[in-house]
Amino acid sequence: MNTTTPLSIIIPVWNQWHLTRACLESLRQHTPGDFFEVIVADNGSGDETAVQLAPLGEKLFGRMFRRIRLDTNQGFGPACNLGAKSARGEKLLFLNNDTLLTSGWLPPLMKAFDEDARLGAAGPLLLYPESDRVQHAGIVFTPALRTQHLYANFPADHPVLRTRRTLQAITGACLLVPSGLFRQCGGFYEGYKNGSEDLELCCRIREAGKKLRCVTESRVYHLESQTPGRGDDDDTNAALLNQRCKGCFGPDMHRHAVRDGYRFAITPWLESYITLAEERETALTSSMTGAGAGAGGEFNAAACWQLLQQEPLWQTGYALLAGFLEQNRLYAEASGVRLLQTYFFPMLPHYRQLAVTAAMAGNESLAAQAQEKAAHINGLLEDVGALTKKAAGLANWARKAGEQELQHLYEGWLKELGLL
Structure with a gap:
């Protein structure tokens, strides 16, 4: 008996039963066949999830559904790792419960791996459900190494989204990765608190010589950050990420912008925009x-x-x-x-x-x-002193990195204050 399956879909949840139910129903509606298994890792939910999850999952997916129950809320990383540990899929798809699948969402993701042997992980174009505008088309980094979602709030069918691009990071809200590679990379590091786990995994995948892509032919709606307290530990997570993955990520927002025919700019308080x-x-x-x-x-x-x-x-x-x-x-x-x-x-x-x-x-x-x-x-x-120090540091980095346009941009900011 073959105990493997082409795909394991792993959904970590904690309460918010209405989201989980809608996610599972959309998954069944838009993913025909029985070539995949669905594993829901329940982080000790205290709402209807505790009693409603198993009956609905079995009704929708039959024997291909499994529920893993944790006694307490251990967070995103541990729940995903526990689901992956019991998964039988050749590929693992990590999926947030605040997502809604759309018709034809999965084939482009699976096909991307057939087309590129060096592809290590892929995700879909994530959209806001009410506006059909982009929520995520890949993660990019500003010169100050702050993360941004590339072309967020662009209309979903804008031509710039058709560009095939290699990225430094993609979100874990919907992420497809070969199971062997996921385990080789150590899974999600469990020292984070619901944030930055996906960034470190992307770092490890790239260290393994693999590439990351957002496959924009695949569309998934994402309600984004529906878990209470999401973002409370961003600063702590960012510090840990910098410690563990120092040097893995570099500024690239400006490169994508220029390549796509746009111009990179900064505000008077040094916030980046296109x-x-x-x-x-x-x-x-x-x-x-x-x-x-x-x-x-x-x-x-x-x-x-x-x-x-x-x-x-x-x-x-x-x-x-x-x-x-x-x-x-x-x-x-x-x-x-x-x-x-x-x-x-x-x-x-x-x-x-x-x-x-x-x-x-x-x-x-x-x-x-x-x-x-x-x-x-x-x-x-x-706080002009803090801004001046930041601008001078970025200008110096840009000069050493050979980024002349960025160097002129930050030096121009300093010149306007009469400091250069």
């Missing part, structure tokens, strides 16, 4: 405000929104559209546009305007968030 080349920005603005604006030269809101789907990094477009909506007292719609504007272009005036527009729309929560962000930025700007 924007359009000036000539492209000017051309789009002219097309909307010039003769092509519409009959009689009036502003065409629908055409402006359509252009923003084609070029999500068109800065002026958000200001034009939000301003038009605000003039027409469509404050709820304007708040959505202003929110995207602050995400792509984290400028202090944008956060202040978002706070005003959100308040006019009656969205006090969003207004408060924008105000808090503006206050945080003001605090950063007041």
